[in-house]
Each structure stands twice: as C-alpha cells, then as structure tokens.
Amino acid sequence: MAPPPRATAPVRHPDAPPTGELLGSHYGHCFGCGGQQPHGLHLEVRAGQQVDVTAEFTVRPVHQGAPGLAHGGVLTTALDETMGSLGWLLHVVMVTRRLETEFVRPVPVGTVLHLAAHAVAAEGRKVFTTATGRIGGPDGPLAVRADALFVKVDVEHFTEHGRDEEIQAAMADPDQVRRARAFKVNP
Numbered sequence: 001m002a003p004p005p006r007a008t009a010p011v012r013h014p015d016a017p018p019t020g021e022l023l024g025s026h027y028g029h030c031f032g033c034g035g036q037q038p039h040g041l042h043l044e045v046r047a048g049q050q051v052d053v054t055a056e057f058t059v060r061p062v063h064q065g066a067p068g069l070a071h072g073g074v075l076t077t078a079l080d081e082t083m084g085s086l087g088w089l090l091h092v093v094m095v096t097r098r099l100e101t102e103f104v105r106p107v108p109v110g111t112v113l114h115l116a117a118h119a120v121a122a123e124g125r126k127v128f129t130t131a132t133g134r135i136g137g138p139d140g141p142l143a144v145r146a147d148a149l150f151v152k153v154d155v156e157h158f159t160e161h162g163r164d165e166e167i168q169a170a171m172a173d174p175d176q177v178r179r180a181r182a183f184k185v186n187p
C-alpha cells in the first residue's frame, strides 16, 4: 500500500480546526464516534499540528472477542475511525478503500487505547494514512497499527448508497447539515 512516487505531502487546510481542538462526531449514529450508539467506541479525536490526530478509546465488555480481550475488528474500527478523522484537517470527506491492521499485542478490557494517526501522502483522490494504538499512555507499548488508503468522495456517495430513512433523517437534522458543511460537503 505504498504511495506512488508522484504522491505529494498532504496539506493541512487553512480553515482546519486548530491544534488541540476536539473534532466532534461527524454523525451521531457513527459506530466509531457517534454519541447515539450505546455500544459504539465513542472516540473523541483531537486535531494535531500537521495532518495528524490523536484519540482515546476505552475498551468495554461489549467490545470483547476472546474473554477479557478486545475484538480485533473493534480495534481495527478504532484505527479506521481515527484515520478517517484526518478528513477534518484536509477539509475533505474520504472513505476507506483498503486497510491493513497489525495486531502486535492483546488489548484487555478496561484498557485505554491511545490512538494517533497522520496522513502520509496524497495523490489525486487518494490519501494514504497510518495509525497506531498504544497501551498505558501516548508513548506506551505498541498494541496495534494500521495503514490505509482513503478515497475522497462527495455527498452523492452517501445519498446514492445510504438507506433512505437514515439519509432523510440526516438531511432534516440541522446539526448534521452543519457537520457535513464543516467537511465542505454540501447536502
């Protein structure tokens, strides 16, 4: 998943949220970041200085795979969501096309996973990203890492493919429309 040689360094948008600011959820029902998902990850992502973000995820019993351990798919979701949030800093909406996770050590229930992601390169609609999840603190032992390819999309991606009832509800929600605009999407 290496970026092609013609790829360039990703550029932080001039109107990107300032360093340290909480980005907020892009959609209340998002399994990764939404507040309206009881079993969701409730990730709170913070803007970094460049095209980078940090986040924390507390592993709860509903996230188990093996007894007392986080499910690998849930950990991948946490990495995916964190990397997807880089769109706030680029002012684009992007969806995951390819994602490769490495599970370096098991992550027990109760762990606070310290996530960090940055955009590595961009080329046309493609954004290449990478992320880590560490235990015990932002500089703690590496538990999981991932590389991903995101592709920029416009609002039709959602309105054409999403189920009608959720799309209608989202478009009727001024808060959702405001959040979509923050991504430079024009619903």
Ligand SMILES: CCCCCCCC/C=C\CCCCCCCC(=O)SCCNC(=O)CCNC(=O)[C@H](O)C(C)(C)COP(=O)(O)OP(=O)(O)OC[C@H]1O[C@@H](n2cnc3c(N)ncnc32)[C@H](O)[C@@H]1OP(=O)(O)O
Pocket (backbone or CB within 6 Å): 001, 026, 027, 032, 080, 081, 084, 093, 094, 095, 096, 097, 098, 124, 125, 126, 149, 151, 153, 155, 158, 159, 167, 170, 171, 176, 177, 179, 180, 183, 185, 187
């Ligand atoms: C009010 C209503 C509006 C609401 C709006 C709300 C705001 C929402 C805000 C924010 C949302 C963010 C949500 C984040 C959530 C976390 C992230 C996720 O989990 S996202 C879900 C999982 N992902 C998918 O469901 C994608 C499913 N896949 C697709 O839909 C398509 O495959 C898509 C759009 C990704 C690409 O399809 P193509 O037809 O547009 O483009 P092609 O040509 O296939 O690929 C684009 C480029 O990528 C290269 N490419 C493709 N695969 C590659 C690979 N494996 N390696 C290298 N390059 C590859 C291709 O060669 C092409 O490159 P060349 O542009 O020609 O240079």
